[in-house]
Amino acid sequence: MxxxxxxxxxxxxxxTFTDSRVGRALREIVWSRLEHTFRAPQRILELGCGTGExxxxxxxxxxxVVATDPSSGMIQVAxxxxxxxxxxxxxxxxxVAMEDIGSFPxxxxxxxxxxxxxxxxxxxxxxxxxxxxxxxxxPGAPLLWVVMGRYAPWEWLWYLVRGHWRKxxxxxxxxxxxxxxxxxxxxxxxxxxxxxxxxxxxxxLAPLGVALPPSYAAGWLDRSPRALAVLARLEKLAQRSSAxxxxxxxFIVEATRLPRQSGHMNTPERxx
Numbered sequence: 654m655x656x657x658x659x660x661x662x663x664x665x666x667x668x669t670f671t672d673s674r675v676g677r678a679l680r681e682i683v684w685s686r687l688e689h690t691f692r693a694p695q696r697i698l699e700l701g702c703g704t705g706e707x708x709x710x711x712x713x714x715x716x717x718v719v720a721t722d723p724s725s726g727m728i729q730v731a732x733x734x735x736x737x738x739x740x741x742x743x744x745x746x747x748x749v750a751m752e753d754i755g756s757f758p759x760x761x762x763x764x765x766x767x768x769x770x771x772x773x774x775x776x777x778x779x780x781x782x783x784x785x786x787x788x789x790x791x792p793g794a795p796l797l798w799v800v801m802g803r804y805a806p807w808e809w810l811w812y813l814v815r816g817h818w819r820k821x822x823x824x825x826x827x828x829x830x831x832x833x834x835x836x837x838x839x840x841x842x843x844x845x846x847x848x849x850x851x852x853x854x855x856x857x858l859a860p861l862g863v864a865l866p867p868s869y870a871a872g873w874l875d876r877s878p879r880a881l882a883v884l885a886r887l888e889k890l891a892q893r894s895s896a897x898x899x900x901x902x903x904f905i906v907e908a909t910r911l912p913r914q915s916g917h918m919n920t921p922e923r924x925x
Contacts, residue, residue: 658833659703663726666704674878675871678885679861679903682892683769683799684710686905690795691716695764698789700751701772705731705744711767712743719763723750752776755785765794771801771903774837779848787852787910794910796853799861803839805902807862811870842898845906853908858895862902864888 670676687707691697693715702708702720704727711718712735722728728748735741749756751772766786776782786796803824812821823830824839831837840848842858849855864887865871874881891897898904 658835659722659724660726661833663704663724663730666727667706667730670868671704671706673868673871674875674881675865676868678865678881678888680706680769682861682888683707683905686797686907687711687767688714690797690907691765691767697765697767698754698763698786700754700766700768701770701775702731702746703727703770703772705734705746707767707769708744709734709738709740712740713738716743718744719747720744721747721749721751721754723748752778752782752785754782754789757789761789762791763789763794764791766790766796768797769799771799771837773798774801774839775835776838777836779838779840779845783848783852790910792910792912796849796906796908796910798845798906799903800845800906801837801839802899802901802904803841804900805862805867806900807866807870807902811866842895842904842906849906849908852911854911855906855908857905857907858898859892859905860894860897860901860903861888861905863891863897863900867902 671680684707687710691711691714694717696717696719697711699708699718699720702722705720708718708720708731720731722731725748728746732741732746735744735746751768766789773779773782790796801824805824808824809821812818829836829838846855846858864884866874866884874884891901
């Protein structure tokens, strides 16, 4: 069911989001964190690579990426990009759901893990995923996730002014939202912190999409470059506030893998 859901989007995802002006502005912020977090010649696991934009970005800087996605259509688009971009030698694509990383070869380890733009929101059990990841990461390895949040004022405004009350409040349903055979969950930063804490120390929380609207609500910005520039500037300034992570379309979580012999109780978290 999962690969069918995203296969249908593979051919249009870049046009509707990646190459949109707001999509580029949001991804540039994430890329600034990628460059801060991952370094060559690390070997990074990417969960939900989609059409491969982030894998290509890392590969061009000399990072080796094992890029996974449950959609064969997405993988096909990403692989073509890697070949055309002359960086295929740094990327290994695997068509596999992130909840199946336990099926990787025994002892296969990674120097970090990345998941961008809400891929982890599709996982049925985040606690199990985190435990599986912890067993695949070396101590001190960085984690960078971009998660869709629960409280999204831009979404509320967009749908309420159009009279779509049910859509406006859809993220508040604690049972998640059914979409193309998937259940999409919308955790808060506090819930993500709790899920990660047994194995990871969170080092940073930041909003993404608190000033800039979601892509489905951003068509008007294509006609107003000045408004886009102002909102993009505000979005960058908002990166300084971890509190705004609770009120954004997505939020960025950065953490490090704790030593295996240590518990979370004796390792303080820092959020900056």
